[in-house]
Amino acid sequence: MEETSRIPGxxxxxGILITGATGFLGKILVEKILRVQPxxxxxxxxxxxxxxxxxxxxxxxxxxxxxxxxxxxxxxGKRFHSFxxxxxxxxxxxxxxxxxxxxxxxxxxxTRELNVIVNGAATTNFYERYxxxxxxNVMGVKHICQLAKQCPNLEVVLHVSTAYVVGEKQGMIxxxxxxxxxxxxMETELDMDAExxxxxxxxxQVAGDDxxxxxxxxxxxxxxxxxxxxxxWPNTYVFTKALGEMMLARELGGVVPAVIVRPSIITSIxxxxxxxxxxxxxxxxxxxxxxxxxxxxxxLADLQLTMDVIPGDMxxxxxxxxxxxxxxxxxxxxxxxxxxxxxTSSLRNPAPYxxxxxxGIRYFCDHPRVGKDGRPxxxxxxxxxxxxxxxxxxxxxxxxxxxxxxxxxxxxxxxLLFSRLYADLDxxxxxxxxxxxxxxxxxxxxxIFDDANMxxxxxxxxxxDRLEFNFDPNTIDWDDYFYxxxxxxxxxxxxx
Numbered sequence: 001m002e003e004t005s006r007i008p009g010x011x012x013x014x015g016i017l018i019t020g021a022t023g024f025l026g027k028i029l030v031e032k033i034l035r036v037q038p039x040x041x042x043x044x045x046x047x048x049x050x051x052x053x054x055x056x057x058x059x060x061x062x063x064x065x066x067x068x069x070x071x072x073x074x075x076x077g078k079r080f081h082s083f084x085x086x087x088x089x090x091x092x093x094x095x096x097x098x099x100x101x102x103x104x105x106x107x108x109x110x111t112r113e114l115n116v117i118v119n120g121a122a123t124t125n126f127y128e129r130y131x132x133x134x135x136x137n138v139m140g141v142k143h144i145c146q147l148a149k150q151c152p153n154l155e156v157v158l159h160v161s162t163a164y165v166v167g168e169k170q171g172m173i174x175x176x177x178x179x180x181x182x183x184x185x186m187e188t189e190l191d192m193d194a195e196x197x198x199x200x201x202x203x204x205q206v207a208g209d210d211x212x213x214x215x216x217x218x219x220x221x222x223x224x225x226x227x228x229x230x231x232x233w234p235n236t237y238v239f240t241k242a243l244g245e246m247m248l249a250r251e252l253g254g255v256v257p258a259v260i261v262r263p264s265i266i267t268s269i270x271x272x273x274x275x276x277x278x279x280x281x282x283x284x285x286x287x288x289x290x291x292x293x294x295x296x297x298x299x300l301a302d303l304q305l306t307m308d309v310i311p312g313d314m315x316x317x318x319x320x321x322x323x324x325x326x327x328x329x330x331x332x333x334x335x336x337x338x339x340x341x342x343x344t345s346s347l348r349n350p351a352p353y354x355x356x357x358x359x360g361i362r363y364f365c366d367h368p369r370v371g372k373d374g375r376p377x378x379x380x381x382x383x384x385x386x387x388x389x390x391x392x393x394x395x396x397x398x399x400x401x402x403x404x405x406x407x408x409x410x411x412x413x414x415x416l417l418f419s420r421l422y423a424d425l426d427x428x429x430x431x432x433x434x435x436x437x438x439x440x441x442x443x444x445x446x447x448i449f450d451d452a453n454m455x456x457x458x459x460x461x462x463x464x465d466r467l468e469f470n471f472d473p474n475t476i477d478w479d480d481y482f483y484x485x486x487x488x489x490x491x492x493x494x495x496x
Contacts, residue, residue, distance in 0.1 A: 007465050010324040011037040015113035015153075019095055019144065020120030021045040022062045024279045025160065025266065028316045029118065030063060031273060034087060035072050036468070044110055046093030046100045059090040067493075071273040095121050095140035099147055114151040116323055119144045120160040122244075126235040129217060130224030131199045137240035138196070138247055145251035155327040156257045157248075158319055163264040163308065163344055163449050165242040167233045170446040172347075175340040175453045177260065178246050184232025192243055192250075195227065249338055257328045258338040263315045264345065264449060265442065268489040270311035270481060271470070276489025284309065284356060285490050290431065291360055291382060292369055292495060297428070298394060300436045301443035302386035303354040308346040308449060310473065311481075315343045317469040321457055341457065344449035345473035353443065357382070359482040367491075386444075391436070399429040 011033055020026040033040055045063065049055035063069075064084055073080045091110075093100035099107055123136045141159065148157050166173050167184040181190045199220075206219040224236035233239035245260055252258045267285075268278035278285075284307060287299060322341055345351065361379060368376035385391035403425055410418035458472060466472075 006462055007320055007324050007469055008036045010327065011116075011320075012039045013041045014115045015041045015044070015110075016116045016118065017044040017046070017110070017114055017147075018118045018120065019046055019100075019140075020122065020160070022047055022058065023120060025263075025312055025315060025319075026120045027063055027066060027068055027279070028269065028312050029120070029319060030088070031068050031072060032313075032316055032320065034083075035075070035273065038083070038087075040087060042089055042113060043087055044089045044091055044114070046091040046095070046102070048094050049090075049092040051092055052090070055090040055092040059088065064088065066279075068269075068274055068277055095119070095143050096135045098143055099150075100143065111147070111150045112152065115153055115155045116327070117144060117148055117151075117154065117157045118160070118319065118323070119157065122160070122241065124237055126237045127221050127225060128236050128240075129220035130227065130236060131203045131220055133224055133236050133240040134196055134199050134243070137237075138192070138243045141244040141247040142251060145248060145256075148252060148256050154256055156259065156323055157252060158259045158261060158323050158326075159245070159248050159338070160319070161241050161245055161260050161262045162238060163262040163342055164238045164442070164445075165245060165262065166447065167238065168445065168447075171448065172450050173342075173447045174450050175262075175342050177249055177337045177340050178242060180246055180250060182246070185230070188231050190231055190243075192246060195243065198227070199223065245338070252338070253336045257326045257335065259322045259326045260338045260340045261315070261319050261322060261343055262340060262449075263343040264308035264310055266312050266315055267309045268311060268486045268493075269313045270476060270485065271313055276485045276492065278312065278489050278493050280494070285494060288356070288360060288487065288490050289495050292364065292491065297380070298383040298385065298391070298398070298432060299443070300388065300391040301353050301384050303357060303384050304352055304386075305444065305446065306346045306350040306448070307353045307356060307442075308344050308445075309351060310343050310345050310471075311476070314471040314473070318343045318454060318457070318471040321461060321465065321469050321471070325457055325460065339453060341454045342449040342451045343454065343471065344451055345476070346448045347451055348455075349473040349476060349478070350448075351478040353384075355478045356482060357384070359479055360487060363483055363487045367488075388444075395429070395432070399425060399432075403429065 016033065018026055018029060021030055030043060030045070033043060045059055047055050047058045047062075049058050076083045091100070091102055091106070093102050102110060119141065121136065121140060123133055125133075144157065148154055165178075169184070181192070183190045202223055203216075203220060206216045208216055221236075224239070228234065228236050228239035231239065233242065248258055248260065265284060268276050318341060326339060361381070364379040368379065371377045383394065385394060403422065406418050406422040406425065410422055454471070458466060461469070
């Protein structure tokens with residue numbers, strides 16, 4: 001096996017399109033490519049914007065201007081801005097449109113130059129409107145595939161999905177692509193085109209004037225959730241991501257090499273370029289933030305179950321390695337079905353939820369937050385419940401009954417005191433229930449993600465690449481990572 005690095009060399013003189021570049025993973029990918037291969041030809045970044053000038057401004061402020069690009073900025077010094085101008089092409093575009101809304105000479109130039117397409121754009125709202133989720137997570141994939149077919153020099157399409165497209169499966173979960181029309185519930189069938197029609201027709205039925213938009217939004221959200229649950233998925237997000245995978249296979253099978261990377265819960269950067277850096281509230285961080293603010297006294301989670309987490313830089317390293325491994329010269333052999341890679345940790349280096357809890361307690365004891373009165377906030381323990389029944393009983397006794405009592409006292413006395421107590425307790429109750437509604441299914445997830453494909457990919461890499469593009473979860477000490485890197489990162493970059 002050759003021992004020289006191969007991945008940076010592949011990206012030399014390559015034209016790359018990255019959707020979702022304003023998202024967490026997208027930014028890490030753009031930065032890494034520019035840092036390890038400054039001789040990349042061009043990186044096209046479509047972002048939602050009314051015109052080219054607005055797109056340029058968005059990329060400058062929401063991507064290139066972030067702290068994440070500090071090392072790159074330092075490396076290039078005064079040439080940084082001219083380097084970015086030369087390599088990065090912001091586009092006013094959106095995957096919900098054919099050709100992403102790009103037209104004319106710009107479209108012709110882009111399709112001619114593209115060698116790699118990375119589709120990382122998605123709506124990740126678990127309970128998104130069904131029509132919106134289908135537009136982005138399914139039709140968006142179709143538009144990417146249609147664009148791919150117009151690129152004569154294209155070598156590979158990489159699609160970012162989620163490990164949780166498998167719903168609430170238990171046991172060992174293989175890296176396997178969905179069959180067309182496959183569902184997660186016995187005796188049900190799925191017709192992708194019919195789903196798109198159902199959403200469109202229903203939206204036209206419930207559409208009203210401005211005064212009725214709230215009802216329309218609610219109806220479309222409920223439709224998405226009903227369709228997802230009827231076919232075996234827990235929410236609209238993972239259901240439409242599964243449909244997106246099917247769309248990719250249907251449109252590109254045997255035409256262009258296609259790869260699907262399914263990360264589990266993505267956490268802050270582990271190593272480079274900025275350990276602890278992150279954006280947005282990821283699944284487990286909502287729990288950390290609630291704990292830090294002392295808004296969280298209980299949660300639905302089994303501390304002995306594995307929380308499958310993977311740092312963002314490892315996901316990006318895996319994406320780059322998979323891109324290189326599957327790139328095929330135009331006209332070469334194309335697989336009929338996309339290869340699936342699990343960017344996960346539950347098999348090789350499982351981290352139970354107890355790790356997050358104990359490192360959280362330790363961190364906040366050693367670094368107490370300061371309250372509004374300037375005094376340290378005392379670290380309190382959180383009650384965890386491993387079953388829905390136990391959690392429901394606790395919430396009834398701890399919140400629902402006291403809330404009813406306070407409501408009655410407030411009505412009888414007419415005093416402000418009981419009203420304030422009610423409002424405060426009700427706020428805490430709603431906060432906990434909102435978190436459980438969103439993240440409870442992850443906290444009770446009992447599957448283990450097989451990563452045989454990912455391990456084969458890693459073992460086939462030269463040693464130099466394995467070091468520079470590390471995605472081996474075995475190299476992470478979870479206690480050390482959460483205490484020294486992730487929790488400080490959440491406090492610094494998210495809970496500002």
